[in-house]
Amino acid sequence: MSVGYSPKTLAEAQEALGKRPVKVAGATDLLVIDHATGREHAAVLNVLGIAELQGIQVDDSGLNMGAASTFTQIRRSAGVVRHAPLLASAAATIGAAQIQNRATIGGNIANASPAGDSLPALLALNARIVIAGPRGRRVVPYDSFHTGYRTTLLEVDELIARVIVPLPSPTVQIFRKVGTRAAQAISKVVVAISGNRAGGSGLKDVRVAMGSIAAVPTRLLEVEALIQSEPLSAGLADRAAALVEKVITPIDDIRSTAEYRRHVAGQVVRRALLVLLEAPTE
Amino acid sequence: MSTKYRFTLNGQPAEVAGPPMARLLDVLRRDLGLTGSKEGCGEGECGACTVLLNHEAVCSCLVPLFQVEGASITTIEGISAGDEVSELQRVFATEGGAQCGACTPGMIVTIRALLDRHPTPTRAQVREYVSGTLCRCTGYERIFRAIEVLTDQRLAEGVASPSAKGVSGE
Numbered sequence A: 001m002s003v004g005y006s007p008k009t010l011a012e013a014q015e016a017l018g019k020r021p022v023k024v025a026g027a028t029d030l031l032v033i034d035h036a037t038g039r040e041h042a043a044v045l046n047v048l049g050i051a052e053l054q055g056i057q058v059d060d061s062g063l064n065m066g067a068a069s070t071f072t073q074i075r076r077s078a079g080v081v082r083h084a085p086l087l088a089s090a091a092a093t094i095g096a097a098q099i100q101n102r103a104t105i106g107g108n109i110a111n112a113s114p115a116g117d118s119l120p121a122l123l124a125l126n127a128r129i130v131i132a133g134p135r136g137r138r139v140v141p142y143d144s145f146h147t148g149y150r151t152t153l154l155e156v157d158e159l160i161a162r163v164i165v166p167l168p169s170p171t172v173q174i175f176r177k178v179g180t181r182a183a184q185a186i187s188k189v190v191v192a193i194s195g196n197r198a199g200g201s202g203l204k205d206v207r208v209a210m211g212s213i214a215a216v217p218t219r220l221l222e223v224e225a226l227i228q229s230e231p232l233s234a235g236l237a238d239r240a241a242a243l244v245e246k247v248i249t250p251i252d253d254i255r256s257t258a259e260y261r262r263h264v265a266g267q268v269v270r271r272a273l274l275v276l277l278e279a280p281t282e
Numbered sequence B: 001m002s003t004k005y006r007f008t009l010n011g012q013p014a015e016v017a018g019p020p021m022a023r024l025l026d027v028l029r030r031d032l033g034l035t036g037s038k039e040g041c042g043e044g045e046c047g048a049c050t051v052l053l054n055h056e057a058v059c060s061c062l063v064p065l066f067q068v069e070g071a072s073i074t075t076i077e078g079i080s081a082g083d084e085v086s087e088l089q090r091v092f093a094t095e096g097g098a099q100c101g102a103c104t105p106g107m108i109v110t111i112r113a114l115l116d117r118h119p120t121p122t123r124a125q126v127r128e129y130v131s132g133t134l135c136r137c138t139g140y141e142r143i144f145r146a147i148e149v150l151t152d153q154r155l156a157e158g159v160a161s162p163s164a165k166g167v168s169g170e
């Protein structure tokens, strides 16, 4: 039979983590698979009760979010809405209300699905991940967290404790998810774009991140370089779209085809740039 | 290991022994005999199993027992106090918001959460809240009607603030 740990602090959790329990947050990924496969876990650890994994605040480190924050808490947080509106938008597209009330950002990251909707958002926001375990705490750039299809830097006895978005965050933030319907749909393509205005109609510090188009959420470095190489224009938007189609290598799967994904990804970037071209610069 | 977990269920203390990862839905239906919450999909998609966990709508098929220790849970049985139906249930009946009834318990619980947060919701808020609770019969229009009838009554009576309805916070 299974043992359940419900630590209240990281110190308590660290003791239990030595026993290699399965970490349980909102269980919106875990229980689906447990129930479908009938698998059982020798030991489970509830991460939701750990004080250090709770709360969203702005501090010296930046916008500092507990890994056990639910997507409802994230989308309702004034700090997130102000500093990371693209993450608030991502949170609002995850599942429906019942899922958002339980699903956590730490679970989304650790689950490491290529279709995880918060993941491109965190790439575009240059996030850092605070990892805690028996050997202490370490902070890693989110850029380096995913090491391959569903593999990450996380060791079995470690937890994701916090997710930090450095401030000031980019002033231009755009999030688009393309799925079958607005609610409960795993994305076919998800795009997060961030940057700052560079005088005139140009952009700088551009980040373009996508999900569901590769084994891991991915930044499109060539596309970023192109977008900031000249002022925004309809021509630039077209060329950026063509470059997106060229550099990404999505696959056919049950949710979509590679061809559709490539086309849509390019068009999402093109339209985002056209919106920015029209928008008044602040 | 079968541990005892304590929580508040429909306002009353409850205690259940079971494995930590037992699904709340099974605990409610099998151990506690509350069969109002339905299992549709068992994977978080359909919302037929929706209950309130600390006042928020969640799929009870995806809540492990060990996480409800100390929590407050409201099921459809707790929304219809005894044999009295609630105002919300009454407008569902008069407006045809329920047809086959399979989705109805989950739908009522979901809308309860919506009305606790937005006592007079807009159509957009209603659509967003019920998007995770699937109904194959009504086409949703009659459900929206029922909510609008209730909202109109509330506005007419001037009851629009959450505090007026005795909601105990987040």
Ligand SMILES: Cc1cc2nc3c(=O)[nH]c(=O)nc-3n(C[C@H](O)[C@H](O)[C@H](O)COP(=O)(O)OP(=O)(O)OC[C@H]3O[C@@H](n4cnc5c(N)ncnc54)[C@H](O)[C@@H]3O)c2cc1C
Residues within 6 Å of the ligand: A022, A023, A024, A025, A026, A027, A028, A029, A030, A031, A032, A047, A067, A068, A093, A094, A095, A096, A099, A102, A103, A104, A105, A106, A107, A108, A109, A110, A111, A115, A116, A117, A118, A154, A158, A159, A160, A161, A184, A185, A186, A187, B043, B044, B045
């Ligand atoms: C109906 C439905 C719709 C969904 N829609 C979407 C969607 O639109 N977009 C999307 O991205 N996802 C979606 N999901 C998937 C899921 O809800 C998300 O991936 C969610 O963020 C997972 O978080 P959780 O807290 O529920 O994780 P859990 O299921 O509790 O855990 C997931 C994994 O992460 C590990 N883990 C959890 N927390 C930590 C931590 N702090 N440190 C280390 N490891 C940890 C667990 O051990 C497990 O391996 C959906 C799921 C369902 C059931």
Ligand code: FES
Residues within 6 Å of the ligand: B038, B039, B040, B041, B042, B043, B044, B045, B046, B047, B048, B049, B050, B059, B060, B061, B062
């Ligand atoms: S049975 Fe829980 S969501 Fe369908």
Ligand code: FES
Residues within 6 Å of the ligand: B097, B098, B099, B100, B101, B102, B103, B104, B134, B135, B136, B137, B138
């Ligand atoms: S009334 Fe039949 S599914 Fe909704």
